Amino acid sequence: MNIGHSLYSAGLVGMQNSLKQMQHAADSIAKTSDPNQDVDLNESSVEMLQSELQFKAAVMVLKRSNDMLGSLIDTEA
Numbered sequence: 001m002n003i004g005h006s007l008y009s010a011g012l013v014g015m016q017n018s019l020k021q022m023q024h025a026a027d028s029i030a031k032t033s034d035p036n037q038d039v040d041l042n043e044s045s046v047e048m049l050q051s052e053l054q055f056k057a058a059v060m061v062l063k064r065s066n067d068m069l070g071s072l073i074d075t076e077a
Helices: 002-033 041-076
Strands: none
Touching (some): 002 041
């Protein structure tokens, strides 16, 4: 049961990290309207796409963890 819990925790941490990265990228993009800020729009856009993919991967980990737990319960029943 620890493996399922570890996977679930890893999925949640992955989601949280990707959301922080997305927020950072969004803040950088918002700064492009300020001429005093030196922001690379391309880099920020790539960072947003990376965080989206990381979030999707973390969701897949959660789904697999849930599937594993369901299989264990079915096996024990």
